[in-house]
Amino acid sequence: MPKTIKKIGVLTSGGDAPGMNAAIRSVVRTCAYHKIECVGVYRGYEGLMEGDFKSMNARSVKDIINKGGTILKSARSKEFRTVEGRKQAYNHIKNANIDALVLIGGDGTFTGGMIFNQEFDFPVIGIPGTIDNDIYGTSHTLGFDTALNTVVEAIDKIRDTASSHNRLFFIEVMGRDAGHIALNVGVGAGAEEILIPEEDMGLDRLVESLRRSRESGKTSSIVIVAEGDKIGKSVFELKDYVDENMEGYDVRVSVLGHMQRGGAPSCFDRVLASRMGVKAVESLLAGKTNYMVGLINGEIELTPLDSAIKGKSKINLELLRVSEIMST
Amino acid sequence: MPKTIKKIGVLTSGGDAPGMNAAIRSVVRTCAYHKIECVGVYRGYEGLMEGDFKSMNARSVKDIINKGGTILKSARSKEFRTVEGRKQAYNHIKNANIDALVLIGGDGTFTGGMIFNQEFDFPVIGIPGTIDNDIYGTSHTLGFDTALNTVVEAIDKIRDTASSHNRLFFIEVMGRDAGHIALNVGVGAGAEEILIPEEDMGLDRLVESLRRSRESGKTSSIVIVAEGDKIGKSVFELKDYVDENMEGYDVRVSVLGHMQRGGAPSCFDRVLASRMGVKAVESLLAGKTNYMVGLINGEIELTPLDSAIKGKSKINLELLRVSEIMST
């Protein structure tokens, strides 16, 4: 029979994402609601291995629902990948009488958590927090919706200057392995083309598409390029290619960078984080372990961590077609 | 056998909502993509009855994806509710060789469209556009997501002043018949209480809840009130009630009003509008009529207009529970 859970720890790990603070707040307050103690772990698995803990009550998470980043800080830990590191973490957890952990992060975070669960039979539940939306078992990860709005607003601004000068812009957005951001902001910002890791459009088709776009009367164009686009060219290389192979284009480049990760979360991300935090804590209290909470058809559901890690989050290829039609 | 569709009209009707322009753009460009003519109808059914039409091509909808409101303007029409009005509209449509209509709006818009379809056997497809999200057959109406962000940002600002002065604010948000906005922004902005049309919390419970909230150490509070809240008191009456019946509160009131309807659409609403426009036009081209397009479990699906009108869009009552837990 599982031990009754009286104290829950919560940490954020991996790249930070808007909504992480809202999720921390939800975990802490759901614990308070159920009269359970709650402990914040600083700097992800790093803090777990160092016992960098802080007792938290409902008032500790005041005024953070609308703050980007994570008040618990985040880190990527190499040491936690070793048996010694995890053993050390376990000792700190035991000393602090923590009975279960809520892990907010992405694939790497969940892999660490799953191994830890297996080694020490320690209850863990994951909350998917990453702007990349590349996690199986949830239609939306925390921070994805906010990042889309941040990026679309930045591109709207670039569009002003692109239109004023009749320019072609290659804009790099985040997404090393997944095209979710690129696809959605491409449609949302009215980009002429979208280059993503999942599909190889080929340079020739890109060139052809730009030519057609110009013939249709467009004087400026925006091409969205995911970091890990399949063509395998950076925005700078794409600019060079067009400069050398196409006449009459005034090409510019913009790499949006880290601003995509920050900012106040959207209402959607705040609500999602609040719901996920409640489900994570109440699942632990109900004896569940080794699951990830996720949004599936509008409901918060559990997916085994195992499947969440191994599964492949699919991009919505319909959006490529919509983008093509919209570029008419 | 249905007539081949060569020209499609598009109109916006009822209250305007962010994303309507993105939907118009999508309808126009999808027509262009399929080499179909497209005609914009001004001021909803009013313009339909007056033949206030404008031919539109792909370039006509340039730079509108990120604009609030509707370039086709909107109106509420009494005359279209009469047989004569609709007959007049039909004549203009025939003269202009319009073969089908895409109707962007809410319940009233769809009711008019369905009757028109029945009377003249004229193909129509609806796109749900309203910030209220009160339409059956879609998890999200156009403008709802944007309105949530607009409202949450406004409440974040009010929270600054509420916290600085240890005040209690009653904030009225839109929603005469539906609590979708109130529920989501209540959770998203961390409100202490949420009053909606669907549930009668009762004044006593509200008072009790405010007392508990204060005892837990909170110095400021925000209560979200939907226009049509079940308690049946306006924010001004609620303020008076607290002033008279509770000690030590410095109560203020804010009615957010029409700013909730405007603004650049969120990325979500732009993508949704783009997808819905494609589906609406392609459904008409495939011989479908009398349907509404909607988002169901992440996919764009068709629902008979009939069901969309009669069905009841349900609020997510789980959010009331989440809100209660978060107010710990």
Added chain:
Amino acid sequence: MPKTIKKIGVLTSGGDAPGMNAAIRSVVRTCAYHKIECVGVYRGYEGLMEGDFKSMNARSVKDIINKGGTILKSARSKEFRTVEGRKQAYNHIKNANIDALVLIGGDGTFTGGMIFNQEFDFPVIGIPGTIDNDIYGTSHTLGFDTALNTVVEAIDKIRDTASSHNRLFFIEVMGRDAGHIALNVGVGAGAEEILIPEEDMGLDRLVESLRRSRESGKTSSIVIVAEGDKIGKSVFELKDYVDENMEGYDVRVSVLGHMQRGGAPSCFDRVLASRMGVKAVESLLAGKTNYMVGLINGEIELTPLDSAIKGKSKINLELLRVSEIMST
């Protein structure tokens, strides 16, 4: 000879304004820079009379430069207007070894400070913080620039819906005694008319102006009304007047309310607050007292508190003319 200043207290009083936190941060860090102690006083003069103090160092004001409201909280105090109240405050100050005070607020705050200075020969310097910009001795008060942007963004949203429905909107903005906000947002948002406390335009001229505006081809109109407009009618009464006396208008009303006070300060307000805080502390250290710091022709200058209180901040009437020309 004045006593050497070793410890400075800082408080915020009156209505909160964006930039107050940035000013607190600047006062605290300037103290740290000059190796002076700094004490935060909570809830303005209320906290001064209760000895509600907190020692602050450079790290205490981390991450607040971009937060609306005031972390020291604010209040309006009746008791401080009595000799007993001020005596009580003085005792707390002496016990805490505070040698001087920086007072962030408006006219009322400065009046209290000046009397306190006279009664106890206690060094004080004021920093003008109010969104209303109604203080003599500074071209800009803290929060004014931010409020202008907040209001203009809200009106841009309302404009979307006004244009879509061909409506006339009366929009009430803050400004009980001063038209600074109304004048600037009126020009900035392209309003057709601006009603302010300083000028009586008269109902007839308003009606005439609306008629002319319509004849010039405009289909929607926005009229900005300061809370204390000279015509003496609320936006609701103005609506009733137009409804009764003018044909063919669809009139709506919006009262923007408290959201105008909050939000992250603009860059201008952050820079201004930082400069003012430095000047306030360094002026005290240089033996100055009973002054207000202010922005005059781009430089931070001192004005005797006396003059700041008695002087009348003038509105820029050129803007009324610009507005009239822009409404062509």
Added chain:
Amino acid sequence: MPKTIKKIGVLTSGGDAPGMNAAIRSVVRTCAYHKIECVGVYRGYEGLMEGDFKSMNARSVKDIINKGGTILKSARSKEFRTVEGRKQAYNHIKNANIDALVLIGGDGTFTGGMIFNQEFDFPVIGIPGTIDNDIYGTSHTLGFDTALNTVVEAIDKIRDTASSHNRLFFIEVMGRDAGHIALNVGVGAGAEEILIPEEDMGLDRLVESLRRSRESGKTSSIVIVAEGDKIGKSVFELKDYVDENMEGYDVRVSVLGHMQRGGAPSCFDRVLASRMGVKAVESLLAGKTNYMVGLINGEIELTPLDSAIKGKSKINLELLRVSEIMST
């Protein structure tokens, strides 16, 4: 005696800036107000040489006050630097019966205008529009205030992720020859250091400053680098330098790029643009020529184009000191 002015042309040239559209609107409406004809010239001097003109009335500039970029488009023209190019432009102007020009742009724009004025004795007035604020004769150029807010909001977002991961960020902002943007956003975003073209801080002092900042307990840092900083290292080179010479820093780089140029103008820029447009047109009507309008001590004043071009806009070095104190 100067010819009576009956028709005025307006163009935007050089890099686009928020507020240019508001200035165009103001020029057009001031012409309408004074019953003067107005002609928009497309793509700056390029369009002038090609006769790419469009007649504009008060309704032509509807709904553009809040749009970034320039509806008249902008370009940089080499040909206008030749006598032939200018002769060609003059012929088009004569054919179109244009009597005077309003030139919205920066130094290059004004130099072209001054030569044109000298060669053909043709009346011109300049309006300073550039985000860089590097023009003598005005405390603020159009777009500067908006750019500050855009940049500060982006840095606020980066700060979220910097704090969450205890990182050091080098952020490049616009300003090849002038540090106005860097200085103001550095203070406004609470940067630890600011590198500008006007002052050589030296690498050693930067390193020293970062060390001190860390010792004071700061866990994350942001350094603002103007494009043309005096140290002469790009943000990428600075990152490499720290990686090689300092221990324990997790350094990241962000180049904000073209998004700094776009977006809806701030209220300040809209009001400034409106005032400048009125002054430009009315100065021409009063027989003035070869001047630039500018904001001097809060008033719109004229400066000879000559002085505006030769003069050096000074940065406010007080801000460097404020920044140093704030970094305590």
